Amino acid sequence: MNFDEAGVIAALARIFGTSQRGVEIGIGDDAAVVKTSARSAITTDIAVEGTHFNTQWSSAFDIGRKITAANLADIYAMGGSPKYLVAAVTLTGQESMEWIEDLAEGMAHEASSCGVYIVGGDLAKGPCKVISVAAIGQIDTVITRSGAQVGDSIYISSLPGWSAAGLAIIDKDLESDIAHYAISEFCAPTVDYSAAVQFANGKATSLCDVSDALVIQAEQIAAASKVQLSIEKDLLSKHPEFATLSEIADSQGIDVWQWILAGGEDHVFLATGKDLTGFRIGSVQSGTGVIGVEMKKAPDIWRHFN
């Protein structure tokens, strides 16, 4: 064991320090006690070493940011505001104290960017590193996937595909700024949480977080709303970042649409509605499923069952 377990708990209590507004009891008892509103949104996401992250590629700080971002994005994607997190972590015992502190710092950094506190957790020994986070948030008006209306437009908060691009080139030793940007988006995406708030404020009829793939989340909205989503590649290809992403894809002999449509984990927000602030990519019409984005290869993912 490379660290002292009591030392880890003390470090986590310091890093997650919860003498904060709304937190009555933070780390140190059987459960945390927090102020909540009449209606809460709750979610959980798990990240596994080798599946979702790799310590060769990602710093502990980025790993902590990424799993935290996935949870925060899920709450925003319902139209809510995340408030508190709990984290359950398995470690092998071979991690350094510094690595563990960096992981916690990354989680706290991402959480605090949304005014969210980590109020408790659990630590266990296991054969590999697993980080599971659960988030709870306040929610007034709920925006599900089932409200898309015929005649709505479809919007994204930013162009998906950067995380998939980063994964594709992470071991390629590319030296450009754009390559570094893609890799950093894979290691820990920059999530525009405020875009979800804007979608909600603009009375989006449906909203979700693209955690798996744009086509998958679009299909979920279509199915839940009993409508057809017509996504236009022409519109997507006018996104200001499209040319840059295409350039990396071309240099790797990869079809950029695979990254945009089937890549996940950017936590781009996908919304339907009228005159929303966001990038318009298509329209909602009567029918079923998603059209305009036929894929050569289906995305291969394990789905969030929230």
Next chain:
Amino acid sequence: MNFDEAGVIAALARIFGTSQRGVEIGIGDDAAVVKTSARSAITTDIAVEGTHFNTQWSSAFDIGRKITAANLADIYAMGGSPKYLVAAVTLTGQESMEWIEDLAEGMAHEASSCGVYIVGGDLAKGPCKVISVAAIGQIDTVITRSGAQVGDSIYISSLPGWSAAGLAIIDKDLESDIAHYAISEFCAPTVDYSAAVQFANGKATSLCDVSDALVIQAEQIAAASKVQLSIEKDLLSKHPEFATLSEIADSQGIDVWQWILAGGEDHVFLATGKDLTGFRIGSVQSGTGVIGVEMKKAPDIWRHFN
């Protein structure tokens, strides 16, 4: 892969079916949406294959019950009532559909015994099975570990040590009813949640869940309350189950006190207060630490950092 991932999600949605009071949005969107009160208790616990459970010994149903019980007990141990759970699970892909359904049934069974619903989750592929659960509950009067008063008595809800006994004899092929009981308590303890409610209703001054070991949780109460806990082995040895537990310990050449004081995972509730309904094991006095229960061997655990 022994199962179809979409099939798993469908099975979980069926087993966890949340068209229940208080659950506005259950499984199927980015996050669940539930009714909450002004103050909530939140906790998380993680169980890892090989560390906390073993599929050779435990059925999937029991594994599901056990991790769920740990979370429910933590909420009760604050004086709260658990309401909702989310579960994040990693699977290797080698599990049968039946095993996964049994796991979910075990979780749902334990949760429903407390009127609690599983409202969402996440599923991922990993090198071993890991089950992480987070619980949220309603809480009015908070009972921490820091309220024990000089002059209080110390109570337990039942005799700890059965889970430790079960672990010690699980591979011994003992055929007695008592041996089977101990093993079943190790695989999934029978938690008397109502005892925690009785402690809370009796105005317990401190309350916690013995997840690690009786001496560890007693030390935590002593430290948080700035008092000394005097636990009397004489009182503990008068517990109606003491003789039976001693008999198994003797038959294995094990000191029964090791199981009672240092065994964990029974989720016995430990409380201080006056005239509580429970089994009295000692008194609170001025001083520090825990006396009366010196151990030959310290418990070796990784601590919950809630």
